[in-house]
Amino acid sequence: MAKILAIGIATLDIINTVEKYPAEDDEIRVVSQRKARGGNATNTLAVLSQLGHQCSWAGVLINEPDAKTIQQDLEQFKIDTQPCTILSEGKMPTSYINHSVATGSRTIVHHRDCPEFSFADFVKINHQQYDWIHFEGRNITETAQMLSWLKQHRPNIACSLEVEKSRPDIESLFQLPQLLMFSQHYATTVGYSSAPALLASLPNDLNATCTWGKQGAWALTNGDLIHHQACPPDKVIDTLGAGDTFNAALISALLQQKNLSQAVAQACQLAGKKCGQLGFTGLIN
Ligand code: ADP
Numbered sequence: 001m002a003k004i005l006a007i008g009i010a011t012l013d014i015i016n017t018v019e020k021y022p023a024e025d026d027e028i029r030v031v032s033q034r035k036a037r038g039g040n041a042t043n044t045l046a047v048l049s050q051l052g053h054q055c056s057w058a059g060v061l062i063n064e065p066d067a068k069t070i071q072q073d074l075e076q077f078k079i080d081t082q083p084c085t086i087l088s089e090g091k092m093p094t095s096y097i098n099h100s101v102a103t104g105s106r107t108i109v110h111h112r113d114c115p116e117f118s119f120a121d122f123v124k125i126n127h128q129q130y131d132w133i134h135f136e137g138r139n140i141t142e143t144a145q146m147l148s149w150l151k152q153h154r155p156n157i158a159c160s161l162e163v164e165k166s167r168p169d170i171e172s173l174f175q176l177p178q179l180l181m182f183s184q185h186y187a188t189t190v191g192y193s194s195a196p197a198l199l200a201s202l203p204n205d206l207n208a209t210c211t212w213g214k215q216g217a218w219a220l221t222n223g224d225l226i227h228h229q230a231c232p233p234d235k236v237i238d239t240l241g242a243g244d245t246f247n248a249a250l251i252s253a254l255l256q257q258k259n260l261s262q263a264v265a266q267a268c269q270l271a272g273k274k275c276g277q278l279g280f281t282g283l284i285n
Pocket of ligand 1: 183184211212213214215216217229230231232233236239240241242243244246267268269271272275
């Protein structure tokens with residue numbers, strides 16, 4: 001078991017399932033509604049915790065009722081929130097999601113009135129206790145400072161960076177962590193039509209993975225390209241958070257001294273299993 005810290009956001013997702021997406025000015029009823037905690041870093045921790053690791057989240061919590069829903073979910077997964085910054089003003093990031101039964105599309109309206117976790121917050125953490133620190137690729141200027149600080153002051157702690165979305169200057173972070181975790185969304189947004197094409201564009205000394213949905217995942221290590229097939233479940237139920245599950249399994253395998261190829265194979269297995277169930281609860285028996 002390792003001690004793992006993840007830095008990123010937690011959100012409240014309000015998911016309305018509707019027969020079909022409404023036209024402007026329509027008034028319709030939902031088929032069903034559910035609320036869930038979202039946020040990539042906290043999703044990854046929810047899986048790492050089930051894999052037996054001791055997990056902490058560093059992010060911003062606003063002292064308002066929706067934060068309680070988020071905290072209860074994190075507690076259920078035994079995720080420690082002690083490194084968080086707690087503010088009295090603002091609102092937890094909230095995603096209002098219309099999930100259309102007719103098309104399967106998910107239309108998201110996101111509300112944000114919450115500052116990002118800052119470098120000033122970060123330096124107050126007792127980093128020494130952690131074996132691994134995982135970052136969401138956001139808040140680029142401050143994240144660059146955090147990763148640079150770790151490289152200089154805590155070189156023994158392994159760091160990973162999830163690159164899910166293309167953000168201005170995100171490439172400036174690529175040389176800082178030990179492992180980069182790219183998404184298909186990032187690769188296609190920056191103009192690559194495949195995971196190998198993205199990975200081949202990186203400097204040879206980087207360790208990186210890139211997931212590609214049903215096609216599985218690729219990795220770059222010591223200049224070599226590796227591919228593992230996806231492991232489809234009997235029935236695909238919910239692919240939301242498959243990438244976060246993949247990243248969790250990857251970190252866990254690397255902490256157990258597996259090589260990157262073995263780690264990607266395990267990550268594809270667990271991510272496939274996750275696609276066969278709703279949410280993250282009970283993923284590991
Ligand atoms: P994200 O959740 O970031 O969109 P992907 O869709 O690329 O990420 O999925 C991450 C990993 O989850 C893939 O590499 C694959 O191993 C697994 N996965 C995703 N969708 C499926 C699927 N339909 N069947 C089996 N495995 C899947």
